[in-house]
Amino acid sequence: MHLLGRRRSSPPANVHSASCPCNTSAAGESFSDAILYHGSSMATYLITGVAGFIGSTLARALLAQGGEVRGFDNFSTGKRENLADILDRIELHEADLLDLDALHQACRAVDYVLHEAAIPSVPRSVKDPLGNNRANVDGTLNLLVASRDAKVKRVIYAASSSAYGDTPTLPKREDMQPNPISPYATAKLASEYYMASFYRCYGLETVSLRYFNVFGPRQDPASPYSGVLAKFITQMLQGEPPTIFGDGKQSRDFTYVDNVVEANLLACKAEGKEVAGRVLNVATGQRMDLYQTFQILKRLIGYSGEVKYGAERAGDVKHSLADISRAEQYLGYKPKVDFEEGLGRTIAWYRNRELQPQLSNPNARARGDSC
Numbered sequence: 001m002h003l004l005g006r007r008r009s010s011p012p013a014n015v016h017s018a019s020c021p022c023n024t025s026a027a028g029e030s031f032s033d034a035i036l037y038h039g040s041s042m043a044t045y046l047i048t049g050v051a052g053f054i055g056s057t058l059a060r061a062l063l064a065q066g067g068e069v070r071g072f073d074n075f076s077t078g079k080r081e082n083l084a085d086i087l088d089r090i091e092l093h094e095a096d097l098l099d100l101d102a103l104h105q106a107c108r109a110v111d112y113v114l115h116e117a118a119i120p121s122v123p124r125s126v127k128d129p130l131g132n133n134r135a136n137v138d139g140t141l142n143l144l145v146a147s148r149d150a151k152v153k154r155v156i157y158a159a160s161s162s163a164y165g166d167t168p169t170l171p172k173r174e175d176m177q178p179n180p181i182s183p184y185a186t187a188k189l190a191s192e193y194y195m196a197s198f199y200r201c202y203g204l205e206t207v208s209l210r211y212f213n214v215f216g217p218r219q220d221p222a223s224p225y226s227g228v229l230a231k232f233i234t235q236m237l238q239g240e241p242p243t244i245f246g247d248g249k250q251s252r253d254f255t256y257v258d259n260v261v262e263a264n265l266l267a268c269k270a271e272g273k274e275v276a277g278r279v280l281n282v283a284t285g286q287r288m289d290l291y292q293t294f295q296i297l298k299r300l301i302g303y304s305g306e307v308k309y310g311a312e313r314a315g316d317v318k319h320s321l322a323d324i325s326r327a328e329q330y331l332g333y334k335p336k337v338d339f340e341e342g343l344g345r346t347i348a349w350y351r352n353r354e355l356q357p358q359l360s361n362p363n364a365r366a367r368g369d370s371c
């Protein structure tokens with residue numbers, strides 16, 4: 001295990017509120033900028049998967065509200081460049097979730113654990129179900145053991161909408177019978193059950209947030225397993241045709257990353273008796289099919305090419321849409337950034353990144369040069 005970065009000793013000066021006009025950068029990037037300052041928070045947070053696009057966005061938001069941030073990542077899918085601007089303000093533990101000693105060390109004196117680390121891909125889990133289970137189940141269980149032993153206040157878990165599977169009823173409500181249809185979905189659901197069982201058996205407060213297809217700046221577009229929006233946006237910006245797997249009628253409740261960050265902040269603040277042991281959907285409550293999404297991207301990007309079609313993916317869910325009333329009831333959660341606004345911000349971020357060759361050059365990334 002390697003310990004990198006530096007622990008911040010005093011709160012940052014740059015605490016902004018959502019209404020502050022200095023919160024929007026030229027790139028249209030807003031990550032933590034759109035997150036409300038939730039009041040004084042000198043709590044210590046451990047973010048697993050801190051180098052991923054969700055984890056690193058959470059880290060920025062927590063730093064902005066005065067939190068002490070510790071990160072945990074093995075850089076298997078996370079990128080050092082995602083942390084480049086905050087590395088000197090977080091304590092980074094470079095280790096694997098299968099390393100229980102490293103987790104015990106990372107959890108020491110932590111108040112809240114935000115568990116974002118995962119191998120997040122349905123097709124990758126179909127190809128490598130054992131690796132999927134190690135990262136997405138064994139890793140979670142190790143983290144829960146370390147969190148219990150360190151007596152952390154609460155663990156918030158990045159659960160997945162894939163747990164609902166292909167049941168025809170829409171929208172998906174948390175009281176529906178889960179029906180996972182891929183190894184990935186099964187693993188994410190198993191970890192939810194572990195979360196709830198640690199609350200029941202050990203009194204460790206846990207909250208599982210079922211994320212619905214999260215997208216936004218810093219999502220990796222370069223892997224064959226990347227999320228569809230990161231791939232489509234970067235392909236279309238480069239004038240290349242994206243590929244729709246299947247007929248394009250599959251639909252998703254695409255959720256901009258700032259909404260997910262907001263839900264995590266609320267889940268930390270909520271009364272334990274209200275939220276501990278619960279599963280809550282985190283989404284926008286609207287869905288868009290993939291062909292419609294391509295049309296919107298065409299307009300926003302100014303792309304004039306066509307789309308290609310490929311075979312439907314194994315383990316793919318056809319339709320996904322969340323009922324978000326429970327998150328509203330228990331967390332006071334309301335999505336602040338809608339789909340099209342989120343797409344606009346994401347496109348602006350990738351456009352800006354293309355203008356910075358050291359960020360878009362995969363060789364530089366692999367060497368970690370940008371840090």
Ligand code: UD2
Pocket residue numbers: 120121122159160161162163211212213214225226227228229231243244245246250252290312313316317319320
């Ligand atoms: C699942 C979960 C999501 C999250 C994610 C982690 C569901 C409904 N959602 O997302 O909550 O946990 O896994 O990765 O289970 N596609 C194309 N062309 C491409 C890439 C994808 O057509 O180049 C299609 C793909 O076949 C699917 C849709 O786009 O129908 C979305 O795919 P994705 O990989 O972005 O996310 P998904 O739905 O598997």
